[in-house]
Structure formats: C-alpha cells, structure tokens
Amino acid sequence: MRKFLDYIIETVIFICGMLSIIFVVLIFSFLLKEGLSFFKDFSFIKFITNQFWYPNSKVPSFGILPLICGSVLVTLGACLIAVPIGVMSALFISEIAPKGVRDILKSLVELMAAIPSVVIGFVGMVTIVPLVKNIFNLPTGLSAFSGSIMLGFMAVPTIVTISEDAIRSVPWQYKEGALALGATNWQTLRRIVLKAAMPGIIAAIMLGIGRVIGETMAVMMITGNAAHVPHSIFDPVRTMTSTIATEMGETVRGGMHYKSLFAIGLVLFLITFIVNFIADLFLGKNKNL
Amino acid sequence: MPKIEIKNFNLYYGNFHALKDISISIEEKRITAMIGPSGCGKSTLLRSINRINDTIEGVKTVGEINIEGINVYKNNIDVDFLRRNVGMVFQRPNPFPISIYENVAFGLRVNRIASSKEIIDEKVEKSLKSVLLWDNMKGKLHKSALTLTLEQQQRLCIARVIAVAPNIILLDEPCSSLDPVATRKIEELMMQLKDNYTIVIVTHNMQQAARISQDTAFMLLGKLIEFSKTDEIFTNPSEKETDDYVSGRFG
Numbered sequence: 001m002r003k004f005l006d007y008i009i010e011t012v013i014f015i016c017g018m019l020s021i022i023f024v025v026l027i028f029s030f031l032l033k034e035g036l037s038f039f040k041d042f043s044f045i046k047f048i049t050n051q052f053w054y055p056n057s058k059v060p061s062f063g064i065l066p067l068i069c070g071s072v073l074v075t076l077g078a079c080l081i082a083v084p085i086g087v088m089s090a091l092f093i094s095e096i097a098p099k100g101v102r103d104i105l106k107s108l109v110e111l112m113a114a115i116p117s118v119v120i121g122f123v124g125m126v127t128i129v130p131l132v133k134n135i136f137n138l139p140t141g142l143s144a145f146s147g148s149i150m151l152g153f154m155a156v157p158t159i160v161t162i163s164e165d166a167i168r169s170v171p172w173q174y175k176e177g178a179l180a181l182g183a184t185n186w187q188t189l190r191r192i193v194l195k196a197a198m199p200g201i202i203a204a205i206m207l208g209i210g211r212v213i214g215e216t217m218a219v220m221m222i223t224g225n226a227a228h229v230p231h232s233i234f235d236p237v238r239t240m241t242s243t244i245a246t247e248m249g250e251t252v253r254g255g256m257h258y259k260s261l262f263a264i265g266l267v268l269f270l271i272t273f274i275v276n277f278i279a280d281l282f283l284g285k286n287k288n289l
Numbered sequence: 290m291p292k293i294e295i296k297n298f299n300l301y302y303g304n305f306h307a308l309k310d311i312s313i314s315i316e317e318k319r320i321t322a323m324i325g326p327s328g329c330g331k332s333t334l335l336r337s338i339n340r341i342n343d344t345i346e347g348v349k350t351v352g353e354i355n356i357e358g359i360n361v362y363k364n365n366i367d368v369d370f371l372r373r374n375v376g377m378v379f380q381r382p383n384p385f386p387i388s389i390y391e392n393v394a395f396g397l398r399v400n401r402i403a404s405s406k407e408i409i410d411e412k413v414e415k416s417l418k419s420v421l422l423w424d425n426m427k428g429k430l431h432k433s434a435l436t437l438t439l440e441q442q443q444r445l446c447i448a449r450v451i452a453v454a455p456n457i458i459l460l461d462e463p464c465s466s467l468d469p470v471a472t473r474k475i476e477e478l479m480m481q482l483k484d485n486y487t488i489v490i491v492t493h494n495m496q497q498a499a500r501i502s503q504d505t506a507f508m509l510l511g512k513l514i515e516f517s518k519t520d521e522i523f524t525n526p527s528e529k530e531t532d533d534y535v536s537g538r539f540g
C-alpha cells in the first residue's frame with residue numbers, strides 16, 4: 001500500500017515537472033516559428049540596424065534600432081540608479097542599522113515590491129514626469145530618464161531583499177577573523193563581507209534587471225513612446241516590450257507586422273539570454289576563485 | 290613586568306556572570322594553557338584579551354587587562370591596533386573565501402603595514418614558510434583558501450596572524466577539528482613559535498596542555514581555580530578541584 005502511494009506521488013511529480021518543461025518548449029518553439037518566418041522575408045541585419053520603425057506605412061520599414069536603443073538606454077539608466085542604491089541599502093539594513101530601524105526598513109522594502117507596476121506607472125506619470133520636465137527644462141518630461149527612475153525604483157526591492165540575504169548569510173567567522181586581524185568595521189565589510197556575498201549580490205542585480213527588462217506597463221506610460229533613435233537620456237523613447245504590447249492588438253494574424261512583433265520578442269529573448277549567460281560566467285568564475 | 294596582567298576581571302553576557310574576578314599574570318615567550326570543562330569561560334577569557342568579545346551584543350566588563358602595562362579596557366584604546374598586536378586563531382579554521390595569497394596579505398593591507406607588491410610578496414612568503422605551508426603552496430597561491438585541508442587551513446590562519454607581526458598569539462582550541470596527526474604538527478609549530486611570541490592556548494585536551502605548555506590555568510564555572518607551572522598542575526595541584534579534574538574524576 002505504501003509502495004503504491006509512493007508510486008502515485010512520484011508519477012504526479014514527474015508529470016508536473018514534464019508539463020513545465022513542455023510549456024517552456026512550446027512557448028519557445030512558437031516564438032521561434034513566428035519570429036524566424038519573419039526573417040525569411042526581411043534580413044536580420046537590416047531589422048536590427050535600420051533606424052525607422054514604420055510597420056504600417058505603404059512601404060513598411062521594420063527597423064528596430066530605435067526600440068533597441070530605447071530599451072538599452074532605459075535599462076542602463078535604471079541599473080545605474082538601482083544598483084548602488086539597492087546594494088548600499090542592503091548593506092545598511094543587514095550590517096549597520098540598529099535592530100528597530102532594520103525591521104521597519106525591511107517591511108518598507110517588501111511593501112515596495114508589492115506595488116503593481118501600473119500603479120508605479122501612473123504615480124510616476126503625475127509626479128516624476130512633471131518634475132523632470134521642470135528641473136531640466138524639457139519640452140516634455142516623458143523621457144528615457146523618467147523611465148529609468150521609475151524602473152530603477154521597481155528594481156530596488158528585488159536587489160535589496162536578495163542582496164541582504166546574501167550579505168547576512170556570510171558566516172560570522174569571516175567577520176570575526178577580519179576584525180581579529182585589526183581590520184576596521186568598514187574594511188571588514190568592504191573586503192570580506194561584500195566579497196563573500198558577491199555571487200548573491202550579482203544574482204540579485206540580475207534578477208532586478210530581469211524585472212526591469214521585461215517591464216512594460218510602467219515604461220509605456222512614462223517614456224513618451226517615440227520610436228526614434230534617442231540622442232540623450234532626456235529624449236522620449238520607446239522600448240521593445242511596449243512596442244509589442246501596444247501594437248499586437250492592431251496586427252493581422254500571420255501578416256508581416258504580426259510576425260515582426262514576434263521577431264522583436266526573439267531579439268529580446270536573445271538579449272536576456274546573453275545577459276544571463278554573462279552573469280553565469282561571472283558567477284562561475286567567482287565560485288572557484 | 291608580565292606580558293599580560295589580568296586584574297580582577299569580570300565579564301557579563303547580559304545578566305549572566307561569565308567571568309568572576311579573574312586575576313592572572315602571563316609571562317613573555319611562554320606557552321600558557323587554559324584548561325577546564327566546557328562552558329567554564331576559557332574562550333570568554335581568551336576573547337577578552339583582544340576585545341573581540343566587544344562585537345557580541347550585551348557584553349559588559351569590570352576590571353583590567355593590562356598588556357605591557359597598558360589597560361586595554363581604557364577608554365581611548367585603539368581597538369584595531371590592539372587586535373593587530375594580539376593575534377587570534379579560532380576553534381574552527383576560518384580562512385577568508387579568497388585566495389591563499391590574499392588571506393595572508395589581508396592583514397598587511399588593512400593595517401597598512403605594506404603596500405608595494407614586493408614587500409607583500411616577501412612577507413607572504415615568510416609567513417607561509419614559518420607555518421611550513423610554503424613548499425606545498427608556492428605554486429598554488431592564487432587558489433581559493435577553501436580548497437585546503439582543515440589542517441592546512443588552520444596553518445594558513447596562523448600564517449595570516451603571523452604576517453602582521455603580533456606580540457601575542459591567542460589560540461582557542463586550534464586542534465579541535467583536526468585529526469591526531471595534524472594536531473601533533475600544529476603543536477610542533479606552536480612550540481617553535483614560542484621563542485618569538487607569547488602564546489595563550491585554550492584546550493579541553495589535558496594531554497595537549499601537558500605536552501606543550503609551561504604554565505597552566507585551570508578554570509571552573511567562570512572562576513580561576515589555580516594557575517601555576519604545568520608540571521605542578523598535573524603532578525601536584527594545590528586545589529582539590531584541580532586534582533579531581535586532571536585525574537579525570539570529572540570533565
């Protein structure tokens with residue numbers, strides 16, 4: 001009887017595991033099929049280097065360079081904002097703040113993570129956007145910069161929570177060893193604790209960036225949605241994700257425009273894959289250092 | 290003047306009175322062993338000497354610990370400088386998760402003892418030689434310290450301490466995670482180091498204390514029961530508790 005139960009449970013677990021793999025494979029092959037069929041009629045090089053995205057004009061032009069630039073610019077900006085703030089906050093929460101403050105900060109960060117992205121989007125639209133417009137004296141505050149701030153804000157909780165875990169799980173013996181050698185608190189934090197926690201911190205940053213790259217709603221509302229190659233971070237931009245989200249509804253199924261959106265998805269997938277791959281390389285190197 | 294002079298020293302973990310009015314004078318360039326049953330306060334006393342206990346929340350102290358005549362619990366003491374002069378080796382080897390070379394160089398860098406690569410190289414080599422790791426390790430200095438065996442890790446931790454040239458080395462049961470062969474080797478190392486350093490070692494292993502130390506302190510329930518020459522303690526103790534402990538009647 002117990003053997004039989006074991007058998008059933010094992011089978012259920014096996015099926016669930018297989019299902020999740022099958023789903024991933026299905027989604028990926030669908031993306032691949034639709035995306036690749038676009039490149040039969042349109043060259044890949046032209047797709048990613050052409051400056052003009054006019055999918056609906058008489059002579060359509062499918063150049064996603066502006067969209068790639070938009071995504072990269074907003075994401076990079078968000079990282080520049082979120083990484084230092086996130087890692088410093090994690091260090092502060094786990095190592096410096098007194099216990100009472102630490103608990104309050106931790107709940108605040110968790111609360112921050114729970115805010116839906118649409119809400120962050122519209123709050124940003126009525127606060128950050130006018131602020132950026134006035135401070136930098138721009139024709140419009142809907143810009144890559146505003147988007148970066150918003151996305152940075154969204155990435156911070158992920159970075160803080162996961163880095164904080166990594167920092168706190170550095171064995172106390174390392175710290176004790178460093179202090180006993182005459183290192184100051186700060187030297188111990190910087191040279192030992194941060195170094196020992198680095199794989200975890202990098203994972204935290206990658207997850208934070210992951211959330212940012214895939215983000216659509218907040219970006220769509222704030223970046224101005226202009227599909228041209230930006231000249232500065234204060235220009236309005238449009239990202240790859242928001243292009244897919246806004247235009248998918250208007251396309252004819254099976255048409256060039258429709259397929260081009262899948263092709264964008266494929267490029268996005270490629271970029272995320274490369275980022276993850278680099279992160280893995282880095283993590284692997286760190287492990288057997 | 291004794292190297293370390295502990296005078297009426299008391300330590301509290303919150304409300305728990307862990308060290309009770311301890312007084313002891315430790316002489317230079319000798320090995321002093323601290324023995325006693327587990328929980329009697331040996332580690333606590335050892336960790337009071339370099340003030341590493343300060344890092345534990347709720348620790349209060351009363352009394353003095355003088356090193357070369359200066360009370361290290363005085364207000365304006367530079368604790369980082371104290372810890373550099375009073376090195377410590379812990380119960381479990383705790384090399385940093387960085388390369389062998391960087392483990393030894395760490396103390397040199399943080400204390401700004403050396404900054405040029407040649408001098409650091411030279412001091413790393415000298416320290417590793419003095420713990421007999423150099424010949425095996427010289428080609429592998431950039432491997433992670435965590436790849437070493439436990440004995441090698443403990444040697445590395447000793448090398449790391451020696452590199453910053455302390456006067457005193459405190460060891461808290463340094464062999465408790467090692468096998469008998471490795472233990473003997475570490476003991477031999479300590480006996481060599483005795484000529485240049487003042488060594489205080491905590492051990493719950495009485496044979497070890499008898500083998501390597503010149504002086505022995507016996508502690509019980511936070512009190513110092515007896516302190517004298519190691520021979521005396523083991524052959525002719527003056528307190529009954531000491532006699533009972535060293536003859537194995539409790540422990």
Ligand SMILES: Nc1ncnc2c1ncn2[C@@H]1O[C@H](COP(=O)(O)OP(=O)(O)O)[C@@H](O)[C@H]1O
Nearest residue numbers: 302305307326327328329330331332333334345
């Ligand atoms: N961080 C701490 N907080 C509270 N009590 C402690 C702490 N460390 C040790 N103690 C207590 O102090 C006493 C002495 O401990 P310790 O010095 O580690 O003993 P030993 O090294 O002789 O085994 C023990 O009763 C132990 O429970």
Ligand SMILES: [Mg+2]
Nearest residue numbers: 331332333461
């Ligand atoms: Mg102990």
